[in-house]
Amino acid sequence: MLGDVTSRGAGDVCPIGERRALVYDRRMSESRPVPSVVVFVHDVERVSAFYEGLAGMRRVSGDRSHTVLEIDGFQIVVHQLRGGPAPGGAVEACEDSYLKVCLPVDRIAAARERAAALGGFVKPPKAEWEARGFRACDGHDPECNVIQVRESAG
16 A cells, blocks of 8 residues: 555645655555456466566466466456457457556566567567656557556666
C-alpha cells in the first residue's frame, strides 16, 4: 500500500498543490493479497513459459489449469480458457484490448528477441516511446494478449 512519509489520519485530505512523497508500506502489504491480473489462454504452459522468459517471472504455484507467476510484488495468473475455439495457426493483429499487462525488463531489445523466441512479439524500435522515466514498446504474447515492455529511461 502506498502512504505518505509523514503519518496522517485516515480522514486527512491532502491540500491541492501539496506534494507528498510516496513510500511502500510493507506492514500494510502483509495483510493484503499481492496485486495480480488473470490472463485467460488456451495453452497454459506455452503462455506461462513466455512470461517467465520475457520478464524473469517466477512460478509460485499452479496445476494443469493455471499457473501463478510473480515478479516484485505483482502476479500474473495464466488460466485455462474454458470453451470457445482454440486459436488458429496465424495470429491475428493484436493492437488493442481492454487490458494491457506492462512488464519491467532490463532492455527492450533483449525482450524483443526473447518474445520472438517464445512465440510472442514486441514491435520494432521505431515503435518505442518514452514517458515518466521509462521507455516502452507494445507487443503481444503467443495467444495475442496485448503486452507492453518497459525499461528505465536514461
